[in-house]
């Protein structure tokens with residue numbers, strides 16, 4: 001484990017948002033009313049909100065100033081052109097279709113490229129990405145290295161593709177059945193783990209040989225680039241901006257949830273290099289999102305995104321961002337709490353299987369642990385285990401993933417080091433009383449993306 005002298009923030013605080021402090025009995029009532037699902041809590045009942053790093057960033061003063069320059073014209077807003085310029089300059093993709101958020105872009109690309117019966121290999125699934133692939137008639141196939149499914153493996157690039165797995169799929173189905181390979185930077189469900197440049201290059205080489213596209217889920221690409229800089233010797237002296245550009249250049253198009261890396265509260269896009277696919281996407285976006293120069297966003301949102309994209313590749317920003325996550329992870333590690341290693345870029349993932357070994361996966365250990373953390377100190381985390389994995393599209397049976405995790409996701413530029421200490425202390429308290437914690441049963445289950453709205457009852 002590398003120690004870091006300082007990850008201090010390259011900014012100071014100009015405005016604060018006051019938080020409501022709650023009592024234990026208030027929290028017990030709130031989580032009961034929320035069906036023991038942290039997604040169903042009211043945010044005002046939460047002290048430290050680690051549900052997600054999505055849309056929860058603090059924008060800079062420059063971004064807020066950009067909001068005032070919103071051009072809210074229905075068509076041809078100047079902010080669209082600023083965003084297109086930022087996407088071209090920072091990421092290098094030629095064509096831009098803005099969408100309201102990442103899943104809007106996933107919907108477009110899945111409906112355009114996937115035919116019934118197609119196979120979409122990916123370096124682990126993401127919930128919305130896989131669902132859009134399935135709704136378009138495709139089947140997701142996991143091609144990530146086995147290490148990614150092992151919370152204890154300290155492989156520095158657990159987001160890597162197992163080329164043997166990809167090659168086997170190409171042999172089995174032929175390239176005509178594989179419209180694209182989906183490559184995520186970083187891999188959220190594996191614990192915010194990066195893919196290495198050398199692995200991505202190899203994936204590019206193999207897919208190019210078979211004429212298969214790479215669609216890049218670039219939600220946290222700058223964080224991935226930071227890890228490449230830190231861990232892949234060839235990139236030690238290269239800027240994050242250059243590494244980001246090199247990653248994007250190895251792919252054919254991208255879906256982006258700008259609510260993460262790009263430091264905005266809402267927004268996303270589909271970016272493409274091939275004109276034909278772009279024209280189809282530009283046509284389809286008007287059906288589902290909005291005109292092709294706003295895609296469901298206000299002009300001001302596009303302006304803030306254009307600025308956020310540039311801020312996201314700043315070295316000092318990323319050093320502090322990932323440094324803060326590492327600080328929390330290292331405190332937990334020092335206390336002997338089982339977490340996913342190496343520590344990821346956007347959060348610390350608690351290994352609920354190890355923390356609550358007496359609760360079988362059928363009784364939702366990660367969901368239970370997330371509820372316990374809220375009860376302890378008002379910290380809201382997210383289940384990333386069997387509830388998130390949902391049911392198999394064909395058999396209807398629950399999927400039991402190897403990773404049964406609770407994600408402590410750190411919003412960008414929002415919380416302080418003292419907050420990180422409060423979180424660590426709360427996790428330690430829950431860990432100390434772990435043997436007394438009992439599992440739960442699901443009492444309401446929605447059809448799609450059940451984790452958002454499912455309800456539970458303690459056993």
Ligand code: F0G
Nearest residue numbers: 052054101102103126128188217219257
């Ligand atoms: N891809 C990845 C890797 C994501 O993490 C997300 C969202 C999306 C796509 C979808 O983007 O939310 O803008 O529609 N992840 C959030 C999270 C929700 O909490 O991890 P979206």
